[in-house]
Amino acid sequence: MFGYMIKRLIQMVIVLWAVSVLVFVMMSFTGDPTFMMVPLDATDEQIAQARRILGLDESHLVQYWRFLSNIAQGDFGRSFVFRQPAMTLILERLPATLEIVFLAMVMALLVAIPLGVYAGANPKKPASRAVMAGSLIGISLPGFWLGMVLIFVVAVKLQWLPSSGRGPTTEWLGMRVSFTSWEGFRHLILPAITLSVGTLAILMRIIRAEMVEVMKQDYIKFARAKGAPAKVILFKHGLKNALIPLVTVFGLMLGDLIAFATLTETIFAWPGIGKLLVDSIYRGDRPVIVVYLMFVALMFVVVNFIVDVCYALIDPRIKIK
Amino acid sequence: MSNNEQHSKPLLRVQELRTWFYTFGGLVKAVDGVSFDLAPGEIMGLVGESGGGKSMIGFSIMGLIDPPGRIEGGRIEFNGKNIAGLSEDEMRVIRGKEIAMIFQDPMTALNPLYTIGNQIEETLALHTALSARERRAKAIEMLHKVGIPQPEQRLSHYPHQFSGGMRQRVVIAIAMIAKPRLLIADEPTTALDVTIQAQLLRLMRQQVVENGTSMILITHDLAAVSQMADTIVVLYCGRIVEKGPAEDIIARPRHPYTRGLIDSIPHETAENDGPKQRLSQIPGNVPDIRKLPPGCAFAPRCSRASERCRMQDPVLMEHNAIAMGSGKLRPHAVACHHPLAVSP
Incomplete structure (x- = not known):
C-alpha cells in the first residue's frame, strides 16, 4: 500500500508537470x-x-x-484580471461546482442503480425495454438544450424553481454553500438535473449490461437454490459483482463533471469553476487557465486513485500494488 | 432406511414430469414424462449422457427452470405436497431448507466477492432464527465436518483462496448446513480431479446418511453411482429407459443403452497380464433432441433395434427384481421392445 502511494505520488507529479508544459506551450500560441x-x-x-x-x-x-x-x-501565479492569486480564485468557486456535481451524481446513482438492476435482471420485460429506450434519449439530449428547456418550463412557465444564480449561501466547513438553506437548495435543483441526465443514462446502461452477464452466473443460481429472496440475489450477489465497471465510469464522469460543468454553469449563471474557466479564456487570463487545467489534472489523478482503492474494496481478488 | 413405516411413503414422488424448452431451434423436450419415487434416506443415481435432461430434472424439482423453459405437466410431490408450479415465494421457503442443491462447478458456484463464512451463514440466516454467533459456530462445525482444516480461520477467506476440491467441500457444507431432507447433487465431481472425486463422493454419502437425507446424484459416471446409490434411473433423451435397484441394474442391465454405459466403464481385469481389451463404446451420438425419430429414441444407435423400435415408442414396464438386501422386492423397469435376457 505504501509503495503504491509513492508510485501514485510520483505519477501525479509527472502528470502535473506534463500538463503545465502543454498548457504553457499552447497558451504562448494564442497571442x-x-x-x-x-x-x-x-x-x-x-x-x-x-x-x-x-x-x-x-x-x-x-x-x-x-x-x-x-x-x-x-x-501559483496571479490572475491578470482580478490581481488575485489564481488558486484562491479557483478554490473560492470550487464549492459551487462541487455542490451541483455531487447532487447530480447522487441523483444519477439513485435512479440509475434500481433501474439498471431491474432492466438487467429482467431484460425481456417491456418495462426494461422502455427503460433502455429512455436511456438512449437521456444520452442523446444535449445538456445546454435540456437546461434551457428546464428553465423555460419549470422556472418561467410553472415558476416552481429559480432560473439562475446561486441563491443565498452560508458558511460550512469554511466554504460558502447553498444546500444548507431551502432557498439555496432550490437554486441547486435545475442545474443538478441538467448535469445528471446524461450521466444517469450512461451509468444505467452500464449497470444493465453488467447485470445481464452477472445474472447468468452459477453463483446467482446457487444463491437462488439457497432460498435467497430476489432482493438479496439482485443487490447482494448481483449488483456487487457488477460494480467494477460502474466505479470506473463513475470516477471518470465525476471528474468530467467537476472539470467541465462549464455549459451548465453558463446557462444557469452558476458561479462555479467552469464559468471561471470560460470567463478566463475570454479575457486571456493565462495564469488562471494554467492553474485551472493543472487542478483538473490533479483531480483526475486523485479520482483514479480513489477508484483503484474502490476496486480493492469491492473485489478481494484485486490487490493494490 | 431404518424406519420402515416411512418407507412406504416416498419423500419425493415425481409423476409424468415434463419440462420443455421453447427455443428458437424448436421445442426441446428436455424432460418428457419422467416418473420416480424417492424414499426417505434413499440415494438415487440419475444417469445418462450429456444433454439427456438429467440436470433439468434437478432444476425442475428446485423450481429453478427459467424461460424459455417451463414445467409443462406432471406433478412433483414433496412430502405429500405438489410443489410443481408453486410461486417463487413459496418455493423460496423450501429451497435451501428442505431441498438443497450442489452444482457441477465449484469454481463458479460461490460468489467471488464474499467470504465463505458469509456464504455458509447466509443459508442459516435465510432459514433459521439463529443469532450471528450461533450461525458462526454452526458454520465452523459444518466446515469441520466436510473436512476443511482450521475452519475458524477459513471462514474469513474468499473462494479464490481455496482449491477446487476444497470449494466443493464448502458448497457441500452450504447445502447440508440447514439439514435438508433432499439433496440434489448435479454432477458434483465432474469438474474435479479424479483423485478427489472419490473422496468427495464418500463425504457426500457420509453427510446424507448421517442426516437421513435423501439424495439424487445426477451424473454420467455410472461407476460413481454404482458405489453410492440404492437405486438407479437411466435417462435417455428426456425419458427413463431403465430404473431399478442399483446392484440389479449394474449386474443385470435390461436396456441396451444401460448395457452400453456399463461396458464403457474401464474394468480391472482379474489378471493384469491378461489380454488388454479395447474399451467399448456406444456407437453414434445422442440425437438432436428437437428432432427425435419416431419410436425408440435409442433405436438408431442400437444393435438390437427392429422395425418395431423405429415405429412404436416402448413403454416402461416393470419386471420384478431379485430380492435385495433389505428383503424387499423392488421393481426393475425397462422401456425396450427387445430387452436383454437376464443373464445368470
Missing part, C-alpha cells in the same frame, strides 16, 4: 494577452509597462521557469 488588459487607446509606452507588470516581457522559457519556481514556493 499576447496584454492587448486584452490595456485600453484600446493605450500608448506603446503603456503597453510595454503592462507587459513588464504582467511578466510577459521575457522569453517563454524564462516565464515558464519563473512559473515553476513560484509553484515550488507555493505561489
Whole structure:
C-alpha cells in the first residue's frame, strides 16, 4: 500500500508537470494577452509597462521557469484580471461546482442503480425495454438544450424553481454553500438535473449490461437454490459483482463533471469553476487557465486513485500494488 | 432406511414430469414424462449422457427452470405436497431448507466477492432464527465436518483462496448446513480431479446418511453411482429407459443403452497380464433432441433395434427384481421392445 502511494505520488507529479508544459506551450500560441488588459487607446509606452507588470516581457522559457519556481514556493501565479492569486480564485468557486456535481451524481446513482438492476435482471420485460429506450434519449439530449428547456418550463412557465444564480449561501466547513438553506437548495435543483441526465443514462446502461452477464452466473443460481429472496440475489450477489465497471465510469464522469460543468454553469449563471474557466479564456487570463487545467489534472489523478482503492474494496481478488 | 413405516411413503414422488424448452431451434423436450419415487434416506443415481435432461430434472424439482423453459405437466410431490408450479415465494421457503442443491462447478458456484463464512451463514440466516454467533459456530462445525482444516480461520477467506476440491467441500457444507431432507447433487465431481472425486463422493454419502437425507446424484459416471446409490434411473433423451435397484441394474442391465454405459466403464481385469481389451463404446451420438425419430429414441444407435423400435415408442414396464438386501422386492423397469435376457 505504501509503495503504491509513492508510485501514485510520483505519477501525479509527472502528470502535473506534463500538463503545465502543454498548457504553457499552447497558451504562448494564442497571442499576447496584454492587448486584452490595456485600453484600446493605450500608448506603446503603456503597453510595454503592462507587459513588464504582467511578466510577459521575457522569453517563454524564462516565464515558464519563473512559473515553476513560484509553484515550488507555493505561489501559483496571479490572475491578470482580478490581481488575485489564481488558486484562491479557483478554490473560492470550487464549492459551487462541487455542490451541483455531487447532487447530480447522487441523483444519477439513485435512479440509475434500481433501474439498471431491474432492466438487467429482467431484460425481456417491456418495462426494461422502455427503460433502455429512455436511456438512449437521456444520452442523446444535449445538456445546454435540456437546461434551457428546464428553465423555460419549470422556472418561467410553472415558476416552481429559480432560473439562475446561486441563491443565498452560508458558511460550512469554511466554504460558502447553498444546500444548507431551502432557498439555496432550490437554486441547486435545475442545474443538478441538467448535469445528471446524461450521466444517469450512461451509468444505467452500464449497470444493465453488467447485470445481464452477472445474472447468468452459477453463483446467482446457487444463491437462488439457497432460498435467497430476489432482493438479496439482485443487490447482494448481483449488483456487487457488477460494480467494477460502474466505479470506473463513475470516477471518470465525476471528474468530467467537476472539470467541465462549464455549459451548465453558463446557462444557469452558476458561479462555479467552469464559468471561471470560460470567463478566463475570454479575457486571456493565462495564469488562471494554467492553474485551472493543472487542478483538473490533479483531480483526475486523485479520482483514479480513489477508484483503484474502490476496486480493492469491492473485489478481494484485486490487490493494490 | 431404518424406519420402515416411512418407507412406504416416498419423500419425493415425481409423476409424468415434463419440462420443455421453447427455443428458437424448436421445442426441446428436455424432460418428457419422467416418473420416480424417492424414499426417505434413499440415494438415487440419475444417469445418462450429456444433454439427456438429467440436470433439468434437478432444476425442475428446485423450481429453478427459467424461460424459455417451463414445467409443462406432471406433478412433483414433496412430502405429500405438489410443489410443481408453486410461486417463487413459496418455493423460496423450501429451497435451501428442505431441498438443497450442489452444482457441477465449484469454481463458479460461490460468489467471488464474499467470504465463505458469509456464504455458509447466509443459508442459516435465510432459514433459521439463529443469532450471528450461533450461525458462526454452526458454520465452523459444518466446515469441520466436510473436512476443511482450521475452519475458524477459513471462514474469513474468499473462494479464490481455496482449491477446487476444497470449494466443493464448502458448497457441500452450504447445502447440508440447514439439514435438508433432499439433496440434489448435479454432477458434483465432474469438474474435479479424479483423485478427489472419490473422496468427495464418500463425504457426500457420509453427510446424507448421517442426516437421513435423501439424495439424487445426477451424473454420467455410472461407476460413481454404482458405489453410492440404492437405486438407479437411466435417462435417455428426456425419458427413463431403465430404473431399478442399483446392484440389479449394474449386474443385470435390461436396456441396451444401460448395457452400453456399463461396458464403457474401464474394468480391472482379474489378471493384469491378461489380454488388454479395447474399451467399448456406444456407437453414434445422442440425437438432436428437437428432432427425435419416431419410436425408440435409442433405436438408431442400437444393435438390437427392429422395425418395431423405429415405429412404436416402448413403454416402461416393470419386471420384478431379485430380492435385495433389505428383503424387499423392488421393481426393475425397462422401456425396450427387445430387452436383454437376464443373464445368470
